[in-house]
Amino acid sequence: MSEHALKPGVVTGKGYTTLVEAAKSGGYALPAVNVVSTNSLNAVMEAAAKAQSDIIIQLSNSGAAFFAGAGMTDGFKAKVLGAVAAARHAHLLAEHYGVCVVMHTDHANRELIPWVEAMLDEGEKFHARYGKPLYSSHMLDLSADSIDFNLDECARILERMAKMDMSLEIELGVTGGEEDGMGSEFEESADNSRLYTQPEDVLQAYDRLNPLGHFSVAASFGNVHGVYKPGNVKLRPEILKNSQDLVQKSHGTGHNPLHLVFHGGSGSEKDKIKAAVSYGVFKMNIDTDTQFAFSEPIGSYVSNNQRAFRFQVDPEDGTPYKKAYDPRKYLRAGELGIVKRLQEACEDLGSKGRSIARN
Numbered sequence: 001m002s003e004h005a006l007k008p009g010v011v012t013g014k015g016y017t018t019l020v021e022a023a024k025s026g027g028y029a030l031p032a033v034n035v036v037s038t039n040s041l042n043a044v045m046e047a048a049a050k051a052q053s054d055i056i057i058q059l060s061n062s063g064a065a066f067f068a069g070a071g072m073t074d075g076f077k078a079k080v081l082g083a084v085a086a087a088r089h090a091h092l093l094a095e096h097y098g099v100c101v102v103m104h105t106d107h108a109n110r111e112l113i114p115w116v117e118a119m120l121d122e123g124e125k126f127h128a129r130y131g132k133p134l135y136s137s138h139m140l141d142l143s144a145d146s147i148d149f150n151l152d153e154c155a156r157i158l159e160r161m162a163k164m165d166m167s168l169e170i171e172l173g174v175t176g177g178e179e180d181g182m183g184s185e186f187e188e189s190a191d192n193s194r195l196y197t198q199p200e201d202v203l204q205a206y207d208r209l210n211p212l213g214h215f216s217v218a219a220s221f222g223n224v225h226g227v228y229k230p231g232n233v234k235l236r237p238e239i240l241k242n243s244q245d246l247v248q249k250s251h252g253t254g255h256n257p258l259h260l261v262f263h264g265g266s267g268s269e270k271d272k273i274k275a276a277v278s279y280g281v282f283k284m285n286i287d288t289d290t291q292f293a294f295s296e297p298i299g300s301y302v303s304n305n306q307r308a309f310r311f312q313v314d315p316e317d318g319t320p321y322k323k324a325y326d327p328r329k330y331l332r333a334g335e336l337g338i339v340k341r342l343q344e345a346c347e348d349l350g351s352k353g354r355s356i357a358r359n
C-alpha cells in the first residue's frame with residue numbers, strides 16, 4: 001500500500017502533486033481519458049472505481065464545446081462553458097466514486113491560447129469562491145511553433161496558474177498523427193529527428209519552467225496520435241530516459257526529476273509502455289480506444305434491435321418497443337464498453353488496485 005493518501009474526489013494543488021509522486025514512486029501511470037459528455041465522464045469515474053485506480057479526465061476544446069451543447073451558437077463560449085460544466089460536474093460527483101480524479105484540458109495550440117486564458121478567468125473566479133482550482137491542470141501544445149515561442153508562452157501561462165497551485169502540461173517535439181484535429185499528419189517522408197524530442201530541448205524547458213511552478217512534459221519518442229499503421233514509426237522510450245538523465249546531471253536532482261506524459265498511446269506495445277513508465281511517465285492519454293469502446297456496443301445494440309429504432313410499436317404484430325428504444329439502454333451499453341476497456345488500461349499501466357484515496 002502506498003504511504004500517500006488523499007481524500008477521494010477531484011485533486012488539485014498539493015493533492016495533485018502527491019498523486020503524481022505516488023504514481024512515479026509506485027512505478028505506475030494513470031490513464032488520461034478524453035470525455036465529451038456526462039455519459040463518458042461518469043463511465044470513466046465508474047471504471048476507475050471498479051479498477052480501484054485513480055484517474056485523469058480530460059477534455060479537448062471540441063469535447064468541451066460538445067459538453068456545453070453542439071447547438072450553442074457562440075462556439076468559443078461553448079468551449080469555455082463546457083469545460084467549466086464538466087469540471088463542476090466532477091467536483092460534485094467524483095468523491096462519491098471513492099477515487100482521486102484529476103481534471104485536465106487537452107491539446108491547445110497557438111490558436112487556442114485564448115481558450116486556456118478564458119478557462120483561467122473562470123478558474124480564478126472559482127478559486128476566489130472555493131479556495132481551490134477548478135482544473136488540476138491545463139495543457140498548452142505549442143510544439144508546432146519555435147521552442148522560444150513555446151517556452152515563452154508556457155512560462156507566461158504557468159506564472160498565472162502557479163498562483164492557484166495548478167499544473168501545466170507542455171509538449172516538445174512533434175507527435176505524429178492526428179488527435180481531434182490537432183497535431184500534424186504523419187508523413188513517411190517527415191524528417192525523422194522531428195519525431196523524437198531532443199533531450200537538450202527538455203533541459204531548456206526545465207531550466208525555464210521549474211522555477212515558476214509545477215509542470216509536466218509530453219515528449220515525442222515515436223508516439224503517434226490516433227491509430228496508425230504499425231511499423232511506420234518506432235517507439236523509442238529510451239529518449240525519455242536520456243532527458244531524465246540530462247536534467248538529473250545538470251541540476252543534481254534525484255531520480256526521474258521530470259513528470260512525463262505519453263500521448264498517442266492507443267495501440268502501443270505493452271513492453272514499450274512499461275519502459276516509458278519506468279522512465280517517469282505518470283500519465284498516458286487514451287482517446288481513440290475509448291471512443292471505439294463506447295461506440296462498438298451501441299452498434300451491436302442497434303443491429304440487434306433494428307425494429308425498435310424504426311417503430312415505436314411494430315406495425316406488423318403490435319409489439320411495443322419502448323423498453324428497447326429508451327436511450328438509457330444503448331447509452332448504458334456504451335458506458336459499460338468504456339468501463340470494460342479501461343480495466344485493461346489500468347492493468348497495462350499498473351494503476352489497478354493502486355488508488356491512494358482513503359476516506
Ligand SMILES: [Zn+2]
Pocket residue numbers: 107141171175183218263264
Ligand atoms: Zn500531444
